[in-house]
Amino acid sequence: MTTVPATVTPTPGPARLVDLFEYGLDAPICLTWELTYACNLSCTHCLSSSGRRDPRELTTDEAKAVIDELERMQVFYVNIGGGEPTVRPDFWELVDYATAHHVGVKFSTNGVRITPEVATRLAGNDYLDVQISLDGATADVNDHVRGAGSYDTAIRAMANLRDAGMKNFKLSVVCTRHNIPQMDAFKEIADRYGAQLRLTRLRPSGRGADVWDELHPTAAQQRELYDWLLAHGDSVLTGDSFFHLSAYGEALPGLNLCGAGRVVCLIDPVGDVYACPFAIHDEFLAGNIRQPGGFAGVWGGSELFRRLREPQSGGACTSCQFFDTCKGGCMAAKFFTGLPLDGPDPECVQGYGEQLLAARDGDGSALPKPSQDHSHRTAPAAGRRTGPVPVTLTRRREADRPPVSACAESPLAGYRPD
């Protein structure tokens, strides 16, 4: 789940907060809202398989009605994403509408539209925060996943934000096998631009399923990341991504809870409400904001959400001594790798997930597929040369003509210049 660093007042309470949250809240603490499936990039690990706009996406008026509802429900802020949300022509209109209605906005962007003018505007609004995505501390590592030129775009956006006086925006990194050795370098980049580093987990969701085997951290890297996170504590945000790592011993800062349907959810560009941003699949679809009752009706009335708010069975994990801290890990990670939901996470630090992955049947063709795919139909292949295409000009072979007869008058009859 995604949340901000939180403090708990030390008044005597009957239970730990995390136990209370398992039963759900009257409204989400924060909510991810993907405004469009359109994106200028084609990141190989895109959670939402974004690329092309969907013609059914919410209109400006429908989006404003959602904001009105969020204000009534006292949802403090939304995490806006996509796709690339800033390519929606009404993006700034919606952002202004939200902040005017006491719904704070934090949006994720690859930086393509963060010009000096936009940066100045962002720096001037306390209710606005921005998250720049970067998945490598060097251009080669980043562009391998996010596409050629995307490193430079993100760095330019961060420079514009710093120069405009924007403080403490977020540098958002998905941790992969290639960038785990770069954590110190990411921290240096964040410090250089006055940003706060935010690390999240690579999930096998959307197109992420296609590259997960190749990109997810090795067991040794998971340990390295855990130690790094413990050493940096509250100064690095994680959106509670890594609670499965708590099974190494000490719990990481944060709630350490799967918030799906309990304290978080996702509204996708066509108004579908899913339990979490990593679970775009019919199995986790709670409803649509276009149905009577709107978003509040889905949050309060969905049968799926009601089930998620009941105590979950630990299944095979119940007997593990770390179950109380890791809670069996991430539901979406299990689902899209074909593991049972009441068992270990595929990246279980005790190695139980790896054993289950190895024991799966088949070639992976039976794995659940996301219910939406808006990927660009053609993506520029990385490293392919551009420029003139060599073509050899030849005469058309006239093999379809009848054989030359004795009566043919042409002096070239029967001549084939091969």
Place this chain on the structure above:
Amino acid sequence: MDIDRAWDLHPQVSVRPEPFGALLYHFGTRKLSFLKDRRLLAVVQGLADAPTVRAACSAAGIPEAEAPRYGRALATLAASSMVVERTSV
């Protein structure tokens, strides 16, 4: 925290009651806090209309002897600027 002085919620803080207590969100620091006690929520909500924290506790039906304990909880909120001392009226 001096519970005989006047305190207020920070103007950039929103309060959302929940069955277990309440959520507080500070738009300036972008930090979230949780109140695990509905009576503490009543105290927080009553600060603006009370001349002192002690008076806010009493208005929320908290026995005099427990007021210091609620004062300590408010001090935690003060440390993250969720509540601030009211300097002038």
